[in-house]
Amino acid sequence: MTARGAAQLSCRTGQKRQRVLEADRESPQGRAQTPSPGEPCLGPPATLGPRRSIYFSGPKSHSAQLGSDFFDQPAVALARAFLGQQTDCPQVLVRRLDDGTELRGRIVETEAYLGPEDEAAHSRGGRQTPRNRGMFMKPGTLYVYIIYGMYFCLNVSSQGDGACVLLRALEPLGGLETMRQLRSTLRKGATGRALKDRELCSGPSKLCQALAIDKSFDQRDLAEDRAVWLERSPPGPSESVVVAAARVGIGHAGEWARKPLRFYLRGSPWVSVVDRAAEQNAQA
DNA sequence: AGTTCGATCTCCT
DNA sequence: GGAGATCGAACTA
Numbered sequence: 347m348t349a350r351g352a353a354q355l356s357c358r359t360g361q362k363r364q365r366v367l368e369a370d371r372e373s374p375q376g377r378a379q380t381p382s383p384g385e386p387c388l389g390p391p392a393t394l395g396p397r398r399s400i401y402f403s404g405p406k407s408h409s410a411q412l413g414s415d416f417f418d419q420p421a422v423a424l425a426r427a428f429l430g431q432q433t434d435c436p437q438v439l440v441r442r443l444d445d446g447t448e449l450r451g452r453i454v455e456t457e458a459y460l461g462p463e464d465e466a467a468h469s470r471g472g473r474q475t476p477r478n479r480g481m482f483m484k485p486g487t488l489y490v491y492i493i494y495g496m497y498f499c500l501n502v503s504s505q506g507d508g509a510c511v512l513l514r515a516l517e518p519l520g521g522l523e524t525m526r527q528l529r530s531t532l533r534k535g536a537t538g539r540a541l542k543d544r545e546l547c548s549g550p551s552k553l554c555q556a557l558a559i560d561k562s563f564d565q566r567d568l569a570e571d572r573a574v575w576l577e578r579s580p581p582g583p584s585e586s587v588v589v590a591a592a593r594v595g596i597g598h599a600g601e602w603a604r605k606p607l608r609f610y611l612r613g614s615p616w617v618s619v620v621d622r623a624a625e626q627n628a629q630a
Numbered sequence: 631a632g633t634t635c636g637a638t639c640t641c642c643t
Numbered sequence: 644g645g646a647g648a649t650c651g652a653a654c655t656a
Contacts, residue, residue, distance in 0.1 A: 495650030
């Protein structure tokens with residue numbers, strides 16, 4: 347697909363300077379970042395695939411922040427890379443709140459949306475609107491949209507025009523109590539009952555609530571932002587098996603609804619929806 | 631200008 | 644397993 351090359355080119359060069367809403371929140375204060383002490387798994391990725399070499403961002407961003415090269419791969423590959431499929435090192439999403447609190451969660455479930463040909467994607471048929479513009483921006487750009495009038499979903503643009511990856515579930519690793527609080531206060535019922543750990547990030551909109559991610563994050567760059575970024579996770583306890591299953595909540599999209607474009611770590615209790623049938627086909 | 635419809639979550643049965 | 648919440652966007656005219 348030649349669109350790839352064109353997209354990549356336009357990412358590098360013809361980047362329109364679209365102002366990111368009015369919410370500039372965290373950035374303005376030029377606080378000298380004290381890069382947090384390196385995570386254990388920070389070591390240079392020795393087991394990496396051939397093509398990817400420069401993973402980390404320049405000095406300007408957080409030291410452990412994954413750089414833009416990581417995101418520059420096709421949607422399916424990126425969806426699997428988030429789970430650590432090629433690297434044996436699932437990725438951790440980090441959210442730094444205004445007060446400095448860092449919330450962390452290991453990515454355990456994703457969905458790939460392939461672009462114009464994908465009938466389930468917002469970019470189907472090449473539709474490009476103010477809302478979904480992030481899908482067409484350079485790999486690593488966030489696409490955050492409102493769903494059902496009250497929830498948010500977080501996507502990361504990948505290589506390929508109009509292609510992206512939806513983040514569906516996280517294993518919470520740090521800042522659990524803050525997450526619980528964010529989830530409780532944002533919940534509609536507000537029954538007051540304490541949420542279990544598994545209820546914090548087991549769904550695309552739940553994780554947005556838990557990490558305080560809203561529309562103001564739309565079109566931000568995950569490789570450069572100071573308030574949200576990606577890091578390598580500590581090595582998992584066991585080697586992870588990735589399950590490929592049908593995507594969730596897109597019953598209308600005909601044959602595209604059945605394609606195995608959702609990926610999750612088999613056996614993880616943090617996944618939003620398990621698909622037993624699909625797990626039979628997973629490679630050990 | 632009016633209508634329709636969600637890449638969801640929660641609570642209830 | 645199912646209904647209701649709730650509103651911004653996309654779509655129709």
